[in-house]
Amino acid sequence: MTTVTFDRLQHLVQVPVTVGTAEYRFLVDTGIGTTVISSAVADRLDGATTGETFTGRRMSGQAIEVPLVRVPRIALGDFVVEGHVAGVADLGDEFAGILGPTFFENHTVTTDPDARTLTIQPRESFVADGPEIPLDVRRESVSADPFAQLVLPSGREITVEVDTGSDSLILDTRFAVDCGVDLGGPDVTTRTGTDETGYVWQRHWATIAGSVHLAAAAETVQAAPRVLFQDIIHDGLVGTGYLERYRMTFDITGARVVLGARTL
Structure with a gap:
């Protein structure tokens, strides 16, 4: 260890x-x-x-x-x-x-x-100390990308990348309606920019009225999260704002994430 x-x-x-x-x-x-x-x-x-x-x-x-x-x-x-x-x-x-x-x-x-x-x-040697979330690990050449199932406020289940490189819960714009969000509404913050590749993006931030949780563990519910909506190639990404509510153990070979209770 x-x-x-x-x-x-x-x-x-x-x-x-x-x-x-x-x-x-x-x-x-x-x-x-x-x-x-x-x-x-x-x-x-x-x-x-x-x-x-x-x-x-x-x-x-x-x-x-x-x-x-x-x-x-x-x-x-x-x-x-x-x-x-x-x-x-x-x-x-x-x-x-x-x-x-x-x-x-x-x-x-x-x-x-x-x-x-x-x-x-x-x-x-690791002994699980919390809910085990199964991962769909998508491998290509030297790459491995982990995905899990997330339940939206509407009850719809989607596939999100488990991504500690992001701090936000990010969802594709097509799921705004499942979260009760009107992307043109007055409570939504919208910004447009250009990234280093020249791609022009538009992002929408909204606090959703309902809650989300990982499908494998209803106890991971997060109420009224702040969500970034953007046109992306995945259903969504779940980042540190969601994951670091726990002491997270990542097991790429065993295709699972274990979410243990924090010490403080």
Whole structure:
């Protein structure tokens, strides 16, 4: 078992990671699909290029292609992964990489938002301490994306990505009516912008009147959540605003999330 202390970059969990002999700050993100390292880190890895690429999609649909490298050694505390395949991207200066779900294969990773610790252990050693939410893990090449079922105020059940890279509960605009929301109404905040790929987005924020919960555990109900509605390729994404009401254990190999009670 390995436990490390994390800090935050906005809502994101950030941990110290050693690549080779150098220490960096990496984010941990269940919704990234594949691990990503910065171009600067990749440039220091001698002969690590695989010659292959991976193409993923943003939630709004744009395709992002990245070259793949094989990282000789990544250490998170005493937890070490050798030969892990990661994508390479320009990540800027705030952090050097993002650890995706497959970095933790055959292990559970528990995020304790009160103690601000991340605990990794072999999955057979973990004892569930709360409701177990089954995941539909969609794998493609080096990527793994976890999805679960969410029940809307109308009773409609939809499939949402479990994404700690997001702080919001995000739903496709077609589900606004299931949440009793008129996207043109006076209580809805609407903004339009352009992302770094040139895609023009429109987002609507609304506090819904009803409640939502994960279909596998009615006790995970959240009343009147603030929801972001946008045209996206998924039904929705459930982020840290929902998940961090719990001490969350993520088990990508076992295709489950366990939501334990917080300590405070």
